Amino acid sequence: MSRTFLLLLQVLVAVVIVLLWHVASSTGLFGDPKTIRFFFSTPVDVVTRIGTWFAGGTIWYHLGITLLESALAFGLGSVGGVVIGFWFARRPMLAAVFDPYVKAANALPRVVLAPIFALWLGLGIWSKVALGITLVFFIVFFNVYQGVKEVSPAVLANARMLGMNERQLLRHVYLPSALSWMFSSLHTSVGFAVVGAVVGEYLGSSAGLGYLIHQAEGVFDVTGVFAGMFVLMAFVILIDWIVTKVENRLLIWRPRPATAAG
């Protein structure tokens, strides 16, 4: 399947969704259009709003803040998840002792944590970053932990017999072997990093996309809410695309579905 064709299909899906939305918000086909507009706005309004934002230029500032927060949350959270994941996987005793606490921590509603982060880290970007980290960390952690345990016993035994010490095993065996697990979790956590940042902003801040959305929500400005969400999504797709590029580069050694050259 060629790239253009694929792109075409992708665009088609978007067109269908927008069309449905448009029909729902302008005709009576799916219920009272006024009510639908009240809750979902209309595609034209949303696009116009996004246009105004970008034309006005203020959106860049908010986008920049959110981007920074998400990037920090993603970076710190995933590095933390990877490091602790490896550490736990290599220290079964430690893992066994802390296991229930990690699981419990993962179950804390992040919304409740927001005031505590604000207390410790202030209302600046760091409390949002912390919120993002609490989401990203666990996703990456559990996957890395499992990924390390999935290393092929034969490869591991061989590597040990080749004289690798714990650090070298990590670098040459565990890490590459767990990479696909890591990347799988990174795809999930890109989204969650942004969610964390936005929720943090939503719960208390003076800038960022979450702030914009919160402002809009309080005054029934659904157009603003949806415009904010679309900007957000576009921006996550972008980050995820970068992650995918890196992934393909690092996992070049994998067998692709077997076919010979044409």
Add this chain to the structure above:
Amino acid sequence: MSRTFLLLLQVLVAVVIVLLWHVASSTGLFGDPKTIRFFFSTPVDVVTRIGTWFAGGTIWYHLGITLLESALAFGLGSVGGVVIGFWFARRPMLAAVFDPYVKAANALPRVVLAPIFALWLGLGIWSKVALGITLVFFIVFFNVYQGVKEVSPAVLANARMLGMNERQLLRHVYLPSALSWMFSSLHTSVGFAVVGAVVGEYLGSSAGLGYLIHQAEGVFDVTGVFAGMFVLMAFVILIDWIVTKVENRLLIWRPRPATAAG
């Protein structure tokens, strides 16, 4: 390491944490104890509150609601994630087309979605279940999707040569092979299911632990907030323990770290 010794260590960790908390909230060692109490309450108060709750018996009702919501979110979300994950993994075309949309959907801040779910599903348990599903689904989905792609090419080729059709491959090859990926994601998503339910309750409901926590928060009753969180955690540890049991049962075929019998 014996089970008792492990349990002892685990309890020790809890004791250390509680002790630190107690010292922080009753002496000036870590800053103004009044402020610390305002944000963290004290261990004694929290335990007393939990005691009162269970003695009074009303907590069971709230716990039951939250349990039901979490279980539904976990069940439906993970089944959905598994099914769609498999479906996408086996239909690369479909996956390629919808890929950006799935990623984008994963980036939607769930807090913003809450009103929409409330609109569609009312304020009963289902809007909370939906919120939980939006968290659980993506975590499971991405892992299953990756897990299916990680099937050993040799085993897959062999299974195909043995005459398996697509459905049989799924049952006998993809599913068992992706099981450890699935379970890894389930450990993460147990927590997230509960978070989804609680956040949903927090944003609008008349019962459940999230409701209790929110109510406590509204009147600055930190003791109530922490008591709620601890009950929540205890309860997640319980569900996770069940998941682990099931996992160990299903993954009995795995090589354990090589040692002969003593």
Add this chain to the structure above:
Amino acid sequence: PVQAQEKKDVSLAVGGKPLLYYLPLTIAERKGFFKEEGLNVEINDLGGGSKALQALIGGSVDVVTGAYEHTLRMQQKGQDIRAVAELGRFPAIVIGVRKDLADKVKSAKDFKGLKIGVTAPGSSTAMMAQYAMVKAGLAPSDASIIGVGGGASAVAAVKQGQVDVISHLDPVIAKLEADKDIVTLIDTRTEQGTKDLFGGSNPAAVVYAKTDFIEKNPETTQRLVNAFVKALNWIRTASPEEIAAAVPDEYHLGDKGLYVAAVKSSKESYSRDAIVQKAGMESVVGMLKTLEPEFANAQFDTAKTFDPRFVEKAQKR
């Protein structure tokens, strides 16, 4: 003698800035009153009033625009917090009943067994609904209190019949009234409605800060209060249309007419002189004592909840 200004940058927290409840803040910001006073105010919008208070206690912000009731609650928790200016003299909360139940439910007496939608459990909307029930001879637990959130979800809850009664603020009320979805039973946006329920005024939004902060930064506090007093004065004299023009377009609820109508009905609730009246304080204390068992026998020192010096000085200019 003009004192030296201790602090130029002030960070302020508010729980839901676009709400009409906090209109004086938006006016002070948009009309440049903070700037005129030489202040650089960073406004942090938080998820709710209680979060704003937590931010203050935690030291993340210097001042808060929030409910007067907070100062009383904090007194019980040993946190010294004082109001320095009153922004709203009436709670501006409206209790309405769904249209199709209007002929059966005529007053708070009839709430027994109904579902009452409030912004959040434990919030002031919830407390007022319960207070109304207690005054009507019911117990606070006779109706079930359902948190429906602040925005569109509250509207949805009423439209879909998931709650029978709603205790809420503008703009949710304005929207529901405009769509003729509810019939108003108690309206504390007006003097009459507030008097009927509380027997007098009942301070709502105030500007408060830690006493520490006030003591250490009297001049900064003064300037802040000056700005708010200016804003209140401006609101008193402006027409609803002028107010609508002064706030950002996004605040217009997607429909300027609706916003103007909402401003019109709320206008009376904004403070006249920015002073919290003694009777109003007692009224809030009464409500707390009625609704919260743990406060039933508590001692409140209302004199320590409001510091009138700054307003008095501001009025003199």
Add this chain to the structure above:
Amino acid sequence: MVRLALVSQDAPGARERAVMLDGVRITFDLAGGGTYEAVDTVHLAVEEHEFVAIVGPTGCGKSTLLNAAAGLLKPSAGTVRIFGEPLSGLNRRAGYLFQQDSLMPWKTALENVAIGLEVAGTPAREARDRARDWLGRVGLGAFCERYPHMLSGGQRKRVGLAQVLIRDPKILFMDEPFGPLDAQTRLIMGDLLLSLWSTDKKAVMFVTHDLEEAIALADRVVIMSAGPAARIIGDYRIPLARPRDIAEIKLDPQFHEAHREIWHALKEEVLKGYRQGDRS
């Protein structure tokens, strides 16, 4: 012994061809760009009820050829015909014993063997009974409940053998099936294979490094040249009588003659391949 002309099977009236590789070329894309031509224009026909052994230096393309015939690998050029029909997709009439471990690690030996019958619709109970019987035939009656990681290399291979044979396919591809087995077990397995093959018309393509084994078992021995661009450079018909006792057949002078001739041809190729591996 008859040295066959390459692709000599074009004569009309020949038995129906089970497998026909017609001008098959296989080129791999390399990860860093560039390609590697593994197999160059191979013509090879295997008739129904013919046992063809393929020998050749390591890395010449034997497994690749089997993969192409099994439909696991699309040739870059040429066609694969199975019973006369061009193959597209998987070769559903073949059983394939792979060179590398490919048992399902989550199934016990018994389940691994039974699965081929189960997916074809045999009731589970019957499939298990027959699988147990088959495991007995490959000498693993006591290892039914073992998961693959609890078996030795040779035991895994034999489970794989049972897994393939139990399905009774019309065409058998076997890639070094007896590699990790000791000489004695090899003989037993070879006997088993031959007896199955002879009671039923089966076409077999059998890759091995053991020339004696190839000659003892096969009707024809095909020799491949060293890669890259490996070709078939020899195709020998083995005139030994059937049924054969493969333990005793090595004493037959015809066996020795065949061995000597093929060995000579092969040796040259191997040395060539070895030197070639050194060039870039």
Add this chain to the structure above:
Amino acid sequence: MVRLALVSQDAPGARERAVMLDGVRITFDLAGGGTYEAVDTVHLAVEEHEFVAIVGPTGCGKSTLLNAAAGLLKPSAGTVRIFGEPLSGLNRRAGYLFQQDSLMPWKTALENVAIGLEVAGTPAREARDRARDWLGRVGLGAFCERYPHMLSGGQRKRVGLAQVLIRDPKILFMDEPFGPLDAQTRLIMGDLLLSLWSTDKKAVMFVTHDLEEAIALADRVVIMSAGPAARIIGDYRIPLARPRDIAEIKLDPQFHEAHREIWHALKEEVLKGYRQGDRS
């Protein structure tokens, strides 16, 4: 040829023992509960600069024994001594070529070979140069940049061989190292191994199914009985002179005599093992 008394190496004044398995027993826990006694009380000593081949029926416990000697598996009873010291943890002085594929799939052939030097501190450039040289010696000079999945079975095995040999360990464990290689390549690899072994004092434990190979290469051939509870049932010193030309040695009458004797002993065992597999 000398048939050795079992554990005859207890004589004083013997060369230092590189590996000493002293009453080693190995029992596995089975998944469904129960245990399986794989190896029963084995005494085996390998001296410095001694080349010991181990043959035995499939599944008898050869790999298990090597795993124990390598420290990968803790014996249930008995001790393993390496140069006189009891082994605890990994045997750091040994190189081990595993029976199954165990290259790191994320490293190219070159990286796989170089890694053993790199982890020991050799500068990366030098390690790669030497690895390239080694890949040439095993006939894979042109395959340096290939990832393991792009190599044939025999090529992977040879990469594994280079990977182990490049580190120049004092003790070598090799589990069917030449299994997937053709006869000619086997000879070349055998020569390579012998020349390395003879220039340097190395103790070798070499598992193979090819008795000729075992006799051609080894100083001693050890025969194991069929499992369960496999034991060493034969220990033969091979009196052939060194250096040996392994391609020609098969013509030596002494070779034939050794072969016949050991073959006879082995055959019995295999048949026994085969029948045993059938019992539960």
